[in-house]
Amino acid sequence: MNNNQKQFLREEENNNIWLSKGNDQAFKLVDHGLAPTVLASEAEVGKAMLNELYATAEAKEGDINIALLGGRGAQELHRQLGKLALSGEKDELLSRLNVFTQDALAPMSMGNGFSFVRDFERILGDAFFKKIKSFTPMQTDTDDLESELVQYLNKLESLGGLDIFFIGHGPEENQASHLAYIKPFSGAKPPHVAGLIPISSSILEHHISKFKAGGSLVSEDDEKECRAAAYILTLGPAAIIHAKKVVQSVVDADSAPAKVQTYSKVLQTPISADPSEALKQLNANPGLWIRLNPNTKSFVLPNLEL
Template sequence: MNATNTKFTRYDDNGKVWLSQNSDQPFQLTDYGIEPTVLATEAEVGQAMLEELYATAAAKEGDINIALLGGRGAQQLHRLLGELAKTNQADELLARLNVFTQDALAPMAMGNGLSFVRDFERILGDAFFEKIKSFTPMRTDTPDLESALIDYLTKLEELGGLDIFFIGHGPEENAASHLAYIKPFSGAQFHYLAGIIPISSSILEHHISKFKAGGSKVSESDEKECRSAEYILTLGPAAILQAKKIVQSVVDADSAPAKVQTYANVLNTTFSTNADEVLEQLNANPGLWIRLHSNTKSFILPNLGL
């Protein structure tokens, strides 16, 4: 462990790098659980997510800081925002948005068809990005990924942190799950804001197949570059716990049936009464971090079997 600068501390753990705010605050476990809201269609999930954005806008003045969810989970929300951006109905709201990405594969060109940024541009559209206040992606096209990630975290901190963390639920082996790209056994601790962790070939295959199924245009060179990615950049547990609101969506259990069991495990796991054992549970199944946030909405479809 060594300090990267005055704001963040660097933790290096067997090739995994995590960045943390300097803090002596101890870990305190409060399990708020999850009460999922089952909606009939993916379109209804997208509308419910949009309503959460409207609610935040009504409850505060000034800027609204959000982390976009990549992949299938928020595509309906993004389509709704893209359509609104083509009109003047939501211009005042859009002008207040500081938009951040939450994870990325690296190194990879920002214009690669398999990057989350390009997928956001495809669905949200040019008008959305012209009308929002700012867009801050995780940079994946630099030889110094760590410095770029520090710049990203510095901007997020200066703006006051996330008002809404739009988040998904990713299945992992042994009926575990990931949030953002916090992987099982990646050593993520409660005070880690973001990390750079090694990537597995299985994640790359899942990522490529997911983007192709979602309609992304992917060239041979894009796919080749993506397959050579070595790292995952991801926001960490502290970014989740410090967000003012968590809005989760899980809509693709038909194409990712493992989510039926992995989501159920997040709902039903009993936390140990021993603090050290709780940290082990969170490390083995990072999807559980969401249960430690007091203001969480989880919108799901009936295909999760609940």
């Protein structure tokens, strides 16, 4: 264990490893509900997400720390940011961005086409990465995933935490769901900042299918390596709860129809006022964590059938 690691409490439950800050105060779980905004097209969702970034930039001086959403959910946002980077019209804003990834499959080479980093580079483009202040991905090609995750968390904390957590919604069995890659029954609790959890075949299939549907450039070797991944690195509930703003997008219910039921369940399930019961709900259906952030926007398409 290195010196940085000592700054975190480490909990293990059913082979799921969760990290939390030792000085965290007790959490009070307050259900703020969820009020989705239905927009007509994926382009409109991307523009709405971009407008949330503009609003944060206007309200805050200095750096802006964001967690990028991987896969289909934010591709339109990324296309628009890539165009802005090429045009030069928002260079001042881009120069303020500290960009983080929020989850990753591991171990896997950073050059794998199924890596979120490669997908970000493909859509955002070289100009974007040259103009932002910093880019910090979760490292997936190391023999010490846990220590690398601690270094990632230390940098995020040193910069003041997330101003915007761009997040999606992933379907799970029994009409449950995941956020980032906080899986059902993985033991995630409110103080957990990040975790390293065992991978499942359902996650791999969902990950591979959404990357292919989104047009990622992948090879047979990439897919073979991806299917051999054993863990998921993910930001945890504390990162969601403490983000200054959470911006959710759900745009792919056509290719992932289970989201119609799983999103509806999150929307219609109030979190219990009883703390022990609330923790049981959140453990069984991690999609509910989003209801605990008081500044959440959820942009969705009509195909969610709300």
